[in-house]
Amino acid sequence: MARRVFYSFDYQNDCWRAAMVRNIGAIHRRRPVCDNHWEQVNREEDDAIKRWIDAQLRHRSCTIVLIGAKTASCRWVRYEIQRSLESRKGLLGIRIHQLMDQNQQTTTAGPNPFESIMLPDGQRLSSVAPTYEPLGVSSADVYSYISQHLEGWVEAAIAARY
DSSP states (O other): OOEEEEEEOOHHHHHHHHHHHHTTTTTTTOOSEEOOOGGGTTTSOHHHHHHHHHHHHHTOSEEEEEEOSSGGGOHHHHHHHHHHHHTTOEEEEEEOTTSOOTTSOOOOOOOOGGGGOBOTTSOBGGGTSOEEOOOOSSHHHHHHHHHHHHHHHHHHHHHTOO
C-alpha cells in the first residue's frame, strides 16, 4: 500500500526537480507514495498557506524534505518541518541538487535544513532525522537511486518518529 507523504521543497527553485521525485512510479502505475498538491495553494495569503499545510499534514504519515541549493532558507519549508515535528510525522530529507531542472541544469548542494532546527532535548534535528545523498554520476542515476530507495526510506522514517 502506498504511504501518503507530504513533500516539502523550495517551490521557487526546485519545483521541476520535486515533480520528478513526486512522480516516481507514475509511469509504471506503481507509486510507492502519494503526494500533496502544493501548486494549488502557492499563490495564497500566508494564513491560507498555513491552513493548507496544516490540513495536508493531517492526512500524511511522513514528510519528505527535498533539499536543493536554497531549501534551508525557505520559510515554508521551515514551517512544514516544524509542524511535522509537532504532529510526530516521519521525517527525512533527500538531496535533489543533482537532478536536472527544466533547463537540463543541476545545481549545488545547499545547507541541510535540519541543522537549524533544535529538538526539545537540545539536539539538532539533523542528529536524528536522516538526510539521504542519492548516489549516481548523472541525473538519471540519481533518479534511479531515489526510485529504488524511496519506499524504504519512508518506512524507516515512519518507524523512527521523534
